Each structure stands twice: as structure tokens, then as C-alpha cells.
Amino acid sequence: MEKIRLGLIGVGGMGSHHLYYSHKNNKRIQIVALCDIIEDRATGNIANAGLEGAKAYTDWKEMIDNEELDAVDICTPNYLHSVIAVYALEKGLHVFCEKPDAVSVEEAEKMKAASEKSGKVLMCMRNNRYYTNSQYLKKLANNDEFGELYCGRCGWIRRRGIPGKGGWFTTKEKSGGGPLIDLGVHMIDLSIWLMGNPTPVSVSGCTFNKFASDTTEADSEHSRFGDAVVGGTFDVEDLAMGFIRFDNGACLQIEFSWASNIEREERFVELRGTKGGFKWVDTGEARVFSEEGGKLTDNVRRCEMGNGHDEALKHFTAIVLDGAEKDYEPIQGVNMIKILEAMYKSAETGREVLL
Numbered sequence: 001m002e003k004i005r006l007g008l009i010g011v012g013g014m015g016s017h018h019l020y021y022s023h024k025n026n027k028r029i030q031i032v033a034l035c036d037i038i039e040d041r042a043t044g045n046i047a048n049a050g051l052e053g054a055k056a057y058t059d060w061k062e063m064i065d066n067e068e069l070d071a072v073d074i075c076t077p078n079y080l081h082s083v084i085a086v087y088a089l090e091k092g093l094h095v096f097c098e099k100p101d102a103v104s105v106e107e108a109e110k111m112k113a114a115s116e117k118s119g120k121v122l123m124c125m126r127n128n129r130y131y132t133n134s135q136y137l138k139k140l141a142n143n144d145e146f147g148e149l150y151c152g153r154c155g156w157i158r159r160r161g162i163p164g165k166g167g168w169f170t171t172k173e174k175s176g177g178g179p180l181i182d183l184g185v186h187m188i189d190l191s192i193w194l195m196g197n198p199t200p201v202s203v204s205g206c207t208f209n210k211f212a213s214d215t216t217e218a219d220s221e222h223s224r225f226g227d228a229v230v231g232g233t234f235d236v237e238d239l240a241m242g243f244i245r246f247d248n249g250a251c252l253q254i255e256f257s258w259a260s261n262i263e264r265e266e267r268f269v270e271l272r273g274t275k276g277g278f279k280w281v282d283t284g285e286a287r288v289f290s291e292e293g294g295k296l297t298d299n300v301r302r303c304e305m306g307n308g309h310d311e312a313l314k315h316f317t318a319i320v321l322d323g324a325e326k327d328y329e330p331i332q333g334v335n336m337i338k339i340l341e342a343m344y345k346s347a348e349t350g351r352e353v354l355l
Contacts, residue, residue: 003029003030004030004070004094006023006069006073010035010077012227013075023313031054032055033055034055035058043056060072070093071093072088072095072096074088078100078168079174081097081101081107085097086114089122096125097111099124100124100176100336103175103176103177103181104337105338105341108333109334112333123319124333126327127308130312130315132303132304133281133305136286137286137288140278147276148274149196149271150272150274151271152271153252153253153269153270154254154268156183156256156268157256158258158265159264162218166232166233167227168226170233176340178240179238179239180237180240182256182258183258187256188244189332190269190280194280198246201355204352204353205241205242206241207239207343208239209238212238238258238259239255239256239258240257242346244339267282283305285300286300287301288301339355
């Protein structure tokens with residue numbers, strides 16, 4: 001196989017980003033078909049992207065059944081991720097899927113099992129691992145520059161940035177939750193990956209819904225995702241805070257919000273080790289705090305962030321075509337959804353949840 005014959009499912013929002021910033025410029029990808037429930041969106045993107053010979057579909061199952069594909073890229077609302085992934089894997093296709101992996105542990109486990117049974121690649125978006133400052137800090141961690149990374153905190157907090165208010169993003173049945181499942185996957189995964197992928201064993205947390213009815217303001221570019229529906233559903237949280245314990249004794253504080261009265265939007269990971277600690281900053285900085293010669297040291301590495309989504313999709317291509325070593329394993333997706341599901345349960349019951 002010289003090229004991956006790809007079908008892209010969902011071409012609004014992140015699907016459009018995948019198309020124009022990753023697949024279209026990847027000479028090892030041949031886009032065979034686009035699928036979207038809005039037909040004009042599929043046909044329009046075929047024309048705009050100059051995808052000569054590509055076909056448009058409104059039914060993803062029909063696309064998979066009718067086209068000779070090697071892989072699919074799933075960029076649909078969250079509740080469809082596992083349904084499409086399992087079907088594609090059972091049809092012998094490789095699968096790349098946007099985050100979150102699924103909306104329940106049961107569905108994430110179905111994806112893992114289907115991948116193992118088919119022998120095909122299942123990779124879910126973990127774009128933050130591929131930013132330049134992330135790769136730099138991972139190299140330091142692998143070289144034991146920080147010693148034992150035993151605790152930390154991470155978050156993605158917005159002042160006002162509710163995506164598609166009233167649409168699928170804010171409808172629990174379709175999204176699985178609010179900023180915890182939307183933003184939490186990103187920074188929780190980056191933290192756990194930098195810590196060496198310990199296994200979560202318990203979770204506790206709180207969720208809040210305070211901005212469902214009294215604000216349409218937005219100061220975040222990310223609020224443009226999703227299609228807003230005036231008077232639509234908003235039955236998910238707008239802020240979540242919690243605490244994760246791991247099997248190696250480490251712990252992680254977490255905070256995610258679409259709307260809260262803070263100074264500004266911020267993404268961050270801060271981890272502390274026995275030899276040193278660091279802060280991952282969303283401007284591209286990697287700030288390292290250590291000690292040398294009896295003196296405390298602060299070192300700042302300033303990096304161009306790069307395109308994490310593009311690099312993640314290139315890695316998927318390398319796995320499929322070249323047999324490259326996998327950076328992501330489906331069990332990591334299962335563990336992620338276990339954390340999120342337990343957070344929601346803990347918020348509901350007011351108690352710590354064992355995994």
C-alpha cells in the first residue's frame with residue numbers, strides 16, 4: 001500500500017480542519033469520499049478542496065459499504081464515535097477518531113475489542129502530545145531529568161467559550177458531557193502521558209451548570225465549534241473540578257470550564273517530580289524548575305507550538321503504511337473514559353469512585 005484510501009466522516013468543525021490542514025497536504029493520503037449529514041457540506045468541500053473523483057455521502061454506513069477504503073477518519077458528534085469505529089474495524093478498515101474516544105466505558109471497550117479482533121489500527125486524537133514543548137518535556141522525563149513525577153495539576157479553563165450552545169455539544173445524550181469530556185481529554189491525557197501512563201485507580205470531583213441560561217457572550221475562538229440552537233438543550237456541566245489517584249501513588253488535580261469568572265482562557269499542565277518539575281504553557285513554553293549546585297534554577301524553553309493535529313494524523317499514516325511504533329494504545333482510551341465516567345458519577349453521588 002503506497003497511499004491510504006481514506007473516507008472522512010463529518011466535515012464540519014474538526015473534520016474541516018483535518019481535511020484542509022492535514023489530509024489535503026499529505027501525499028500519502030488519497031481522499032476517496034467525504035460524508036456529512038448536510039449534503040451541501042460534503043459536496044461543497046469536495047469542490048473547494050479540489051478532490052477530483054471523490055464522492056459525497058450523507059450516510060456513513062453506505063460510504064463504508066460502497067467504497068474501497070483502507071481507513072476512515074471520524075469527526076462526528078461524540079455519541080457516534082464508537083458506533084462508526086466498531087463498524088469500520090469489523091469491515092477491515094483502520095480507524096482514526098477524534099476525541100473523546102467514546103461516551104461510555106462500555107463503548108470504549110467495544111472499540112478496543114474490535115481493533116484487537118480485526119488486527120487493524122485504532123488511534124484517537126491526542127494532538128497535545130505532538131506539540132514541540134510536549135515532545136521536549138517528554139524527552140526530559142524519559143531521561144529521568146525530573147525523577148519521580150508524583151503529583152500535579154492540569155486544566156483548560158475559559159472565561160466565556162461555550163461551543164454550539166443549545167446544539168449537540170451541550171446535549172448530554174449526544175456529547176456525553178460538557179467541558180470535562182470536551183476539554184478534559186486533552187490535558188488529562190497530556191499529563192498522564194508525561195507521567196509515564198500510570199493507571200488511574202480512583203476519582204472524585206464536582207460539576208456545575210451556572211451559565212446555561214444567562215449568557216451568549218464568547219471571548220474564545222473555540223466557541224465557534226458546533227452549531228448553536230436558540231432555546232436548545234443545555235443539560236451538561238459548564239465547569240468540572242476533580243482529583244485522580246493512580247496505581248503508583250501519584251495524583252492529579254484537574255479543572256475544566258467553558259464559562260467561569262476568571263481572568264482569561266488558559267491551558268496548562270504542571271507536574272512535580274523528586275528531581276525537578278515543569279509547567280507546560282499553551283504559548284509553547286516549557287518551564288523547568290530544578291536545583292543545581294545548591295541553587296534553585298528556572299529554565300524556560302520557548303518553542304513554536306507546531307500543528308499537533310497534523311502531526312497526530314501523520315503518525316497514524318506512518319503506523320498504517322510503515323509499521324511505525326504506536327504512540328497511542330486503545331487501553332489508554334478505555335482508561336480515559338473510565339476517568340471521565342467516574343468524575344460524573346462522583347459529582348452526582350458526592351463520593352470518591354473506585355475504578
